[in-house]
Amino acid sequence: MMNSTDSDVLVVGAGFSGLVAALCAAQRGKSVRLLSQGAGTLPISSHCIDLLGYTANNTLIADDPWDALETLPQEHPYRIIGKKNIRLAFSFLKQLSEQHRWPFIPLHPEGKLRNCLLPTIMGTLRPSYFAPSAFALQQLEQAKQVLIAGIQGLYECQPALIATQLRRYSQYSPKEFSEVLLQPPFVSKGASSLSTLDMAHFIDTEKGLRWLIETLQVHVSQDSYQAILLPPICGTKASMDLMERLTGELSCAVVEMLSPPPGVGGLRLRNLLLEAIKPLGIRHVENATVSGAVGEHNTCKALVVSGKDGERYYKARNFIIATGGLLGGGIFTEPGKARESIFHLPLAIPEETEQWSDPAVFGSHLFARMGVMVNNRLNPVNAQGQTLLTNVHFIGRSLGGYDPVTEKSGNGVALASAWYAAQLL
Ligand SMILES: Cc1cc2nc3c(=O)[nH]c(=O)nc-3n(C[C@H](O)[C@H](O)[C@H](O)COP(=O)(O)OP(=O)(O)OC[C@H]3O[C@@H](n4cnc5c(N)ncnc54)[C@H](O)[C@@H]3O)c2cc1C
Structure with a gap:
């Protein structure tokens, strides 16, 4: 492969999930390269990390969201990651934010593990x-x-x-x-x-x-x-x-x-994470759009970035895909079809585009749940549940099976899946 560079882990996307995954992987001693096209949704979001604000049948969780995690469908990213790992991911953020003198805490006034x-x-x-x-x-x-x-x-x-x-x-x-x-x-x-x-x-x-x-x-x-x-x-x-x-x-x-938007609080968190990755030797290539992949059997060998000076190949042993959803650039749609943007994985979605949204504006829209379905190692799977790529892990908003908007779980899923993916390496 001409113009190729190598690392243990290649993370694509520098939104909340990509930055956390790169940080956690580097802390585990891996050599990490981070490729990103833009900043994702974090800079325009608020300072809050939602865990779960509403149940699957749209009931407000004013009390303990941890109990409600068990009521989520099996394919929900939280069910795949597991409660213990989600707790560890939140502890990781708590510790990191304390080290950077911007501590995150559970919001409930009495310090209970409850929503606020x-x-x-x-x-x-x-x-x-x-x-x-x-x-x-x-x-x-x-x-x-x-x-x-x-x-x-x-x-x-x-x-x-x-x-x-x-x-x-x-x-x-x-x-x-x-x-x-x-x-x-x-x-x-x-x-x-x-x-x-x-x-x-x-x-x-x-x-x-x-x-x-x-x-x-x-x-x-x-x-x-x-x-x-x-x-x-x-x-x-x-x-x-x-x-x-x-x-x-x-x-x-x-x-x-x-x-x-612009919520500003998310921008502070992004600045904190960028500060945290600096001393870890993570090579961050900005303005890099990954346009395709090179693979062999069920393994990815390299990702391709096309630029003015031709194509560059980024090889790695493991790949973490944190490219977001429709807003971030991780999913693209055309009439009757939706695909993931790097491996062009087809997403299960009805051909009739009208069925992608709910007639109620604040309803649960199918387009909001679009994303890559994964196994318990966050590897992509097909409609039959067969693993498609064994060294590729999807995280954050690129995942399917959940609706971050109506259930208020966006940054929680991003954090938990990013931390978990890094532990799998
Ligand atoms: C306006 C708004 C407010 C929100 N407020 C909250 C909130 O208060 N609390 C909460 O918990 N959640 C909130 N969310 C949800 C939350 O921000 C997201 O669900 C979560 O941060 C997703 O992060 P991500 O890293 O997976 O994706 P994104 O933030 O979308 O990041 C995707 C990254 O991938 C890059 N990328 C995409 N394609 C490519 C490619 N081909 N090559 C290279 N790079 C690529 C993008 O440039 C970007 O860096 C909000 C979302 C929005 C839109």
């Missing part, structure tokens, strides 16, 4: 399981007086609407909400509105952080708030120092609400 309902900037509550301790949810639960702050020009965050909506929930109805729209520190260039990402970049700077502290202090000094709800603007880095200064100078808990 988090406020969103639409004023709804959404179940999640794991999040950075910097956002003191426990203090929010206990707070009597809460300030909801938005910023003029950040149109998706309307404090008055959020307060009205939150009051409908029994756990929020006894709270006293005050609302404020802060004057923006700058006019956004070219765009008609500010974004949470613009604000987070500004707050990364000393000037920006001082602006946030001083602007909020004006309001906090007038009343004795125990918590402030903010859109996700507290910087793009996983910085406990920033959060300690913010909460210390305001003498008040600060909780970021979850928001639609």
